[in-house]
Amino acid sequence: xxxxxxxxxxxxxxxxxxxxxxxxxxxxxxxxxxxxxxxxxxxxxxxxxxxxxxxxxxxxxxxxxxxxxxxxxxxxxxxxxxxxxxxxxxxxxxxxxxxxxxxxxxxxxxxxxx
Amino acid sequence: xxxxxxxxxxxxxxxxxxxxxxxxxxxxxxxxxxxxxxxxxxxxxxxxxxxxxxxxxxxxxxxxxxxxxxxxxxxxxxxxxxxxxxxxxxxxxxxxxxxxxxxxxxxxxxxxxxx
Numbered sequence: 001x002x003x004x005x006x007x008x009x010x011x012x013x014x015x016x017x018x019x020x021x022x023x024x025x026x027x028x029x030x031x032x033x034x035x036x037x038x039x040x041x042x043x044x045x046x047x048x049x050x051x052x053x054x055x056x057x058x059x060x061x062x063x064x065x066x067x068x069x070x071x072x073x074x075x076x077x078x079x080x081x082x083x084x085x086x087x088x089x090x091x092x093x094x095x096x097x098x099x100x101x102x103x104x105x106x107x108x109x110x111x112x113x114x
Numbered sequence: 115x116x117x118x119x120x121x122x123x124x125x126x127x128x129x130x131x132x133x134x135x136x137x138x139x140x141x142x143x144x145x146x147x148x149x150x151x152x153x154x155x156x157x158x159x160x161x162x163x164x165x166x167x168x169x170x171x172x173x174x175x176x177x178x179x180x181x182x183x184x185x186x187x188x189x190x191x192x193x194x195x196x197x198x199x200x201x202x203x204x205x206x207x208x209x210x211x212x213x214x215x216x217x218x219x220x221x222x223x224x225x226x227x228x229x
Contacts, residue, residue, distance in 0.1 A: 040221060041219075042118070043219050045218070048216060091157055091158075095215050102160050107155060107157050
């Protein structure tokens with residue numbers, strides 16, 4: 001069990017560019033979540049997958065955001081035409097899906113849009 | 115609208131004393147509450163949880179109390195240790211939600227435990 005891995009740890013980009021983040025969950029976990037955290041706030045739910053199916057998306061996830069989880073393993077979160085307001089920490093978490101789901105978070109990807 | 119609020123941005127306590135972190139919520143549909151701890155440069159780590167059908171849950175030095183009528187919960191850490199210094203997040207799950215993993219978080223409280 002190596003934990004939830006996120007890459008890259010930091011990403012600096014210019015406004016208007018596209019960025020993609022990757023999350024590798026704990027191998028036996030079939031649920032995967034994306035959260036976003038801005039300074040001074042708690043994490044905010046963006047979306048989650050059960051296996052490869054994306055089951056729920058937050059209203060925060062505008063049409064510039066897309067998430068995938070091919071084959072129910074790793075996941076990617078892409079932001080197109082980045083805006084300065086997208087600057088945040090993007091957290092990935094995974095869990096099993098029986099009973100209470102204890103989320104295991106990765107260390108996050110810090111995005112800075114200049 | 116902030117459905118989960120942690121009104122104290124920071125708390126400072128002496129080692130060995132009790133730390134009490136508070137959390138208020140507004141959504142009556144929340145049925146499960148959790149506390150997460152976060153160290154710098156790391157993701158949040160699950161600490162303790164409580165179902166809405168209970169009013170207390172204890173795990174070692176950590177106890178969570180839930181007052182449903184007041185829509186208030188608190189985390190007690192006794193005794194506090196310097197290693198407890200971190201940001202603590204209160205989180206809640208909506209009973210109408212599709213997953214226990216879809217949580218609403220508070221803003222966090224920075225706890226500093228002085229030796």
